[in-house]
Amino acid sequence: MTLAYSFHEIDASMLAEVGGKAANLGQLTRAGLPVPPGGCLSTEAYGLVAAGLDELIARAPAGELAARARELLLAAPVPESVRKAVAGIYPGGAVAVRSSATAEDLPHASFAGQQDTYLNVVGEDAVVEAVRRCWASLWTDRAVAYREANGIDHGAVRLAVVIQRMVDSAVAGVMFTANPVTGRRHEAVIDASPGLGEAVVSGAVNPDRFVVHEGEILERHAGDKRMAIRSLPGGGTEREELDHDGFCLTDAQVLELAALGRRVEDHYGAPQDTEWAIDDGGTLWLTQARPITTLYPLPAHRAEGLRAYFSFNVAQGVFGPLTPLGLSGLKLVSSGMSAMFGFRVADRFAGASPITDSGGRLWIDITPALRSRVGRAVLPRMLSVGEARAGVIFERLTERPEFSVTQHSRRPFLRRIGRFARRMHVPSRVRLALTNPERAIALSKRIGAELDARLGIAATATPLERLDHAERVLHAIPPVIASIMPMALTGYGMLGLASRLSGMTLSQLQDVLRSVPNNPTTEMDLELWHLATRIEPFPDVPVAELVAAYHAGTLPQREQIAAFLDTYGHRGVAEIDLGVPRWSDDPTHIIGVLANYLRMDTTGPTPDVLFARGAAEAQALIDRAAARAGRVKGRVVRFALGRARTLVGLREVPKYYIVVTLTAVRRSMAVVGEHLASLGLLETADDVYFLTLPEIRSAVNGAEPDLWRALVAERRASYAQERRRRHVPRMLLSDGTEPEALAVAAAEGDLVGTPASAGTVTGPARVVLDPLGAHLEPGEILVCPSTDPGWTPLFLTAGGLVMEMGGAMSHGAVVAREYGIPAVVGVPDATHRIATGEVITVDGATGTVTLPRGADDRAAAGTVALP
Template structure:
């Protein structure tokens, strides 16, 4: 049976989005559920296709897909200007009476959870019955407005995959109309409804000639939190009772449709009509699982703390959630630590920030590593601290607290047990190689144990367990030494306060830093290319490793590159996410960096720059000694040695952990290969879309996983979303107030590596596709060890995420690169080719005309 050309809103088929489009399908669903939706009918997508065929739209659609100029307007004009087919006209006229109608477009790619298409297609109000067919044709043509075409292209929606329907309803000529948001679209709070309202149809508000009245309502209590009267009016257009009626209506619509809604409404003679409802797509998801106590909880982004803010697929996300929860239990931390939102892991800070004395310490510590988070958290606590759950009291609570404190104390004692020995060590210079050797031995044993298992299922389990069990042997030999280094720095700043700035210089050019070693080794690879002009020319032209076979000197260069990959190929951008490729999987980033280095300086320039940093560190040590009291100079000399050789160990645990994560990646992909061979998966990479338990079940008995295409779409949608640093259990995303500079065009952040550099901006969101030229200012959302090769070419660094002790800041100081981090929206506010001045001491990025 062919699809109908026109259906009533009361017809069950009207609730099918493929037939009636997103807007009409939602209205039909609400009308069936007895919501006050005006009566009407839908000109279906079958009618659209008949009309498009009659208008000869196919050739114009092909031109649009080819990107031809003015193809969209030609297609739109052809659809709007061609009379509707007689059978469509007849079906419409049979349903019309005298009076006015509202004619609204309803595309199939509309009112979706991931893309609302709000305002992209046409609506015509107060249309006389005789003019409805022409209005329908214009709405059909609005599928190809310039704004709708651009919106589809931006959201990856193919033009040929969409169709248009049109909903025609009796016109409600309102006394008052407006929009109801069932969640606050500005703060994200799900417990607050927001109403915008104006007199009549609200045309003056829509056109921007007047502002609407705006009210915020507490959804739980019905209290009107605030009401702002719009311009052009002396009095409110809505009273409190009407606001509560609208909020209650929104509650019921949200419950029916399953998520926060943007509801268009109209009121005439006291009766409310629902004209449209669509998802609010701008809200960041609330963390899951929800708190069991129904109180306000505060969550901190694990990705921002780790310097990797990209979304992770389900398997990686579940892996880290389980690991953080296990660590929380092991170390006596109260409650469930990990929660998931928007493809990211969040850590529940509530048990700590609910105690004012502890909250102050947490905010203070966050200021050192992530100033924007500290500021946002401080503002949130000042405004809503009273909504946090009261710390548990009573005998049971005290017993639980004592048990947690005992487990935490045992762990802390184990970690700091090496502190006295580290302070007294005869040769702290040996610490980097000693610690690395211990890690290499532990990693080798763990990897061998993983690979000893017979089945892919067992190897995946063993690889996961190897990471979970690594924390103790990673931290116990490290923590005492690192703490001794921090203590040495603290002591130096107090013994020689007038030279406190020199303390940070002490760690520069530290040959024991595993990340610095990687950068130097890659510089050596570039020198290997310099030794063979034919190789250098090929790399400048974008040659791959395979392309170098047969090029004079190609084998020698490939051997040097292979040696680098043997040592560092397990690393890569975003490496805390096991699903992300490592250098050995995709060496293109490294080859690009090598090619760029060929035009930057002479052979060995990277080693010379490193030696200069070592000289700066030695000079800083000499200044500290000279400034100290003569009796304290031996102490200062000793503290300088401790600080230099222990603080630089910071990257060692992550270096070793990354090897285990790479092994886990290897085993998951091998399991993916097995499931492909058994017909369970279509692609090995689909394994990352499963949970660990689903992967285990699929390997055990071939169990069919869930809806993988839907999971892939969700992951792609989350990947395009900016994750907040802090989010609450009711959805609020607090943002810190930023103090403006004198020049409003300047960007401000946290200065983490001193120096001033002028240069051309290169915005890089994916380092695998970077083309950073020597001296350019690297502007990135974040950096982690996998980005380190780019630092060889960067003249300065600007990131959206980070603090004084995050990876990018440490490496920038190591390389002597001015750096400003925590610059909100840097990758959007700056563009490749802009010229800027980066002041790494004062945290300012100045645009230069």
Template sequence: MSEYLRRFDELGSGDVGLAGGKAANLGELTRAGLPVPPGFVLTTPAYDRFVEATGIGPEILELSRPGGDYDRASERIRALFTGREIPAEIAAQAVAAYRELGEPPVAVRSSATAEDLKDASFAGQQDTYLNVRGSDALLTAVRDCWASLWTARALAYRERRHIAPDEVSLAVVVQEMVPFEPDTAAGVMFTANPANGRRDQIAVSAAWGLGEAVVSGAVSTDDLVIESGRVRERNTADKQVMTVTTERGTEEVPVDDRRRREPVLDDRDALRLAALGARIAGHYGAPQDIEWVRSHGELLIVQSRPVTALPEPVGEVPTTWPEPYPKGYYFRASIVEQMPDPLSPLFADMIDGSVTRSLGALMNRAFGRAVMREGDIRFPTINGYAFYYYRRAAMWRMLLRSPAAMPKILFRRNDDFGVSGWRGQAHPRYVEALRAWAGRPVGQLSDRELLDGAGQLLDAGTTYYTAVQSVIPQAALSEMYFQAFYNRLVRRKGDPPAVEFLVGYDSQPIRAEKSLYDLAKWVGAQPGLADQLNSSERPPELDPEVWREWRERFDRHLAEFGHVAYNLDFAAPVPADEPGTLLDALRFHLGGQGGDPHERQRRSADRREAHTRAVRSRLGPVRRALFDRLLRRAQDTGPAREDALADISLAWPAIRRMLLELGRRHAGSGILPAAEDVFWLRHRELASHEKVPAEVIAERRMTWRGQRRANPPQMLPEIGWMKRALARAMPAGDQSQTGDVITGVGASAGEVTAPARVLGGPEEFGQMRPGEVLVARMTTPAWTSLFAMASAVVTDVGGPLSHSSIVAREYGIPAVLGTGVATQRLASGQRIHVDGDAGKVTPAD
């Protein structure tokens, strides 16, 4: 066994330092009995000996320092290799091993020590030489391969991965070329589907000829997906060119017309290949990215590496929307606006009964007990998405009684309806329900008490929301009445729009931003603290008193604002649980971006008061009195609506603590894989302590990810006349609109052209960059920290009085809401023009 050369069968996966990742994998496959063309490897000591013998090492390190001009550095380094002699003992061993193979045409490939690893493939960073013939050509190809360790792309790639130049070395694989025959085909196989992360699907690309052009993307390929022993998907391409061998090297030639649209792999060969892939993945215990070739009907493996950056598995995207209950109408509105994603199984089970009870109680009070009957109202899910369900007969009964019921909801006193009822009764009652449970340590509660407590707090939250539902129309009507009066009877040319009289007021989202801004100012004044915000324990070098005060200040912020949910599904953490997004916002303010919210609010308030004085001064007594009354009402209800919405999830931190405690107990007893999996149980499973296998939890998560890619209809069945009649009342716009222009509701004036940033939830908040257009399905008060960064806001769901609209006005940025399709049609990085006056979004390029 030589220091400088090893045959494949002398290598294994533990030999990366000696043979590089590619060669170590080929050795591992050979020793496992898999069909690998024979070959050998010149080891990393051979490369090191060449560098030492030629004396070029110091120059290489000097030229390859990070941050330089990599194109120029690569050119100069590779010139150092040109014409240099390979040490005689290495050359002799390489030629002898080549002759043992029978001196066939060979492929000469790099095998770097930082290559084909679990967390980084480094694919394509060094060079490959195909169809090398003869001893002299072999030695030249080896030396050129060594030089390719220093290509510009390899230098840049390693810098991005923080791998220093003196940490890498290179081995060289010499492998017998598969003979080119009429049936020769090659391609790539992923033993987990890279498109959707599914570990139970194998994805194959195949083309005629040799595989190098497939790997580089130079030729079209047939694409297949194999699942459960059958070809599940097949796309046969028009394969116009293929790579073939020549006397010296390779070239691309046209594919014969007869074979261009002929499948490269029939089902039999596809399944044979998939079986090989499954065997290789099983051997390594991880998904593999495999290069394969077929010749004379034999399937051979020429490379295997771990699949890197594989996404979480995604289930099928729903295309049909089956209605679970007959003779009814389904709507995604009201509280559903706070649930943009499919629901977790536990939340779906618990919220169904909770909303049904609270909404039924509201309807009985508004319409009378004789109107509503058992089963008239439900809150089911379809493909995971929540819908209100109303039995048709019940809906018509309610419509007939609505003229008498609406005044009760909007103007009734001494109840929890409207702004006064919310302030005086609904909110205090919710706080009291939370207080009754919040003081009881979860560790001292029984399993039944924990589950009952979570249910009772959820009921308190949905009951509270029924009161908030009466605040929303009050706020809407108050603003509409003021705008109508102002626009028709007061406004003159040159006067500001009506919304200028409604900005500059405090609401919980604005108070939260000011609190975070003030905290950032304090942090910035403490030496060394800004760099330690993610630390859970005090760094030794930091003043203990500064650390204690930091924790107290941040905990106070979380105690007041940390309950505000990004999404009402309690499976999603609130900021109090995972404050990372708040720390990102804190760092944003520390960087001096976003401006002072106190000053912004003061300027808005000053403009508002100046406009108000100017208008009042020219009005007569009657119009002035009406102006004052309507304006006061609109100014009171708008911020109240934001405060009311922000506190819907007031009990969510306590609910999550209770359920996670149950999850910990179940995980500890082996009933559940992990505590966080509790949200993926059905309610009956949790209540009965039923054991749920890890694969069932994984299947539910996978199904949820597929459902999340769907765009749920706003109403079912989609009846044309009803869809048109309710279009203005529904929170999302036309989901069938096509063309370049996306139309929604112009909810905050102004025009901006900037890159889009499409965000699915708080886990993606860190992707937002200052000046981008925030694009989301919807926003809740917990999203407000992003408005300081955004140049505009575009949503699928929302209207002129939604959270997005009100906060966008406070920030003075354009908003187009309720588009229905923005997150489906726009992509992050795409430059778009947002016209908040016209309610339109168009591509800018």
């Protein structure tokens, strides 16, 4: 048992013995960086005084655990062996005594400030007492809550304590080697103030701020620096009032700090959050370094120079990460789409050339569009209807010299579009939609039937045959999408024509698209509501018990629910991901929604009544628009709006068929997973979703049998970590910059987004980050990051919708309009700035969300920073 180490004895492999902070200080010391000398009391010492904690963790009520654990540690005697170990590393004089937990300063969770530090501690007895208090600080309420939020087992965390020579600093502060607000890499942000760095770290002072990039100071902001924390001669610290004008660092010192930060980042290979101090003699010391855990990981770009990426996940309403098999499947789909446009793909499993991934999410390289005259004209219009805020960001990026136009001619684009239109029979599909919409609808259904036939595979198929089949159908699905989209887009074209002829804006005609037919998603939602009207109320027990009864065959309503799942069981939340369970795999969400419906007060209009009312109101609006256009034009307006109502529901059909395809592939891969698990290559059949298609083929062929279990375990951990990420950029540059964070001004008092569904509603907000198990009372306003069809059962009871992502034609907006729910989308950071239970007002016509008085602090004017 080793109770203490000097920094020179510590390396990166000793996390379990010395904790994150000490492991970093040991690495930095061994790398020759200017770290004040010191040592570390190991986690073995903590273990000697923490006897009884395991039993306490197992038995103490959750609300009492932190206080009782602190009480136990503060009361436990410090063994003589630990006192001797402290004496062995205490250098005499003033030291800093700092907590170093085994779950601290890690790449995925910094735990910054969660445990305690004691400064200017003098004398062995005082050091021992500070050590005891550091041990107890592992169990502060904030540290316990942080561990629970990050999924870290309390019993697995132990604490070491750093004892380090105190730097009596003239100036100190913190430095991020990447900009924590904009995300830009290699841009040092330095906060500095006179005295000890505690004043800056604790937020007790407004420091000077400097921003440095590539050896150039880009920004200088002088703080008021009204206070400094100073060391006292006999130990401890005091606060001193200051009247400090000017900057506390010279330009030379700022550049020296930035150079030190670059050395630290180069050593770790990742951006770092550091603490530093400059003593009275002008010597610069590095007192701490930890990873910056809030930065979004950079996409793996395939081209040189600055690139701009748009989040495919945001466009699809899937906020969380995709499984590795989900990413692999979508990349293969993108290769099929690229081939459809005549672009050759070198490796179809790598995806189309603009596609890359990062953080378990897909990104599209939009740099070619930024540098093209046609791209600058077309893409903002596309984004304005699907992801409006991204369109604004795109326009802003066109002003940057790095994205100046290099492709001026429109001819290459027009030639490709022309060839694509002929190959996909676009003119004939548009003509069919206009002249005979019933046949267009029938064609879309026939395409679905042909797809179903193509998806069939014999139960006796071998794993390799299943892989071959999966790869074929995934690569072939894009033409199915392309064959239906012209008919749906014709409907929107007719809406635009009616707007021009009637003199009414698209916003004024918005209600024409309420309760449209031929939309498989709204048909599904209404069928679910009708199911709720046909079955008896569930027993008043938790949803988990209802699900268990369903699987056991003892739920009285099981046959009716199973019939619904036979038709719609391929759907689910984040359904574009091959690795995510469908409702047929896990009916928890559907049974929970049904339980919610069955509790509803049905004295008011029911969803089916509201849907019928919406259709009647749409027809009345068509009559008004036709009358406004006049006798001749009015006939055209009536025709156009009738076609729009008939056709726009087809917008959801391509997505529906994609999900049908993905579900068929998922089920086939489940069989392959069972095969690999039976061979011992995977622990469970579900592990197959954490491998890519080429990796599954390698495993089936017997390659590297010892690799797959470890690889799956690593990816499951990364996936779980990314699921906890609360912020995903809409757009991201290859240097890490999030363009939206550069200058997104929030409206004072109100939140501003994109109008999505007209109407005004006031009601209590319900912030939902994951629809699984979510309960939405009738009339509550759903506030969420984004939505896909798996969310829409919640819409039937929602009084309104506020969404962080999306535009006027995004999925959530379309469904909200069809249900007549006032909706505002593209509201930055809405899930943070609105609290569950707050009574808010949603104005779907103006795109504003009004917060209650007292909530203005969350919506204060200024730059919206990354959380």
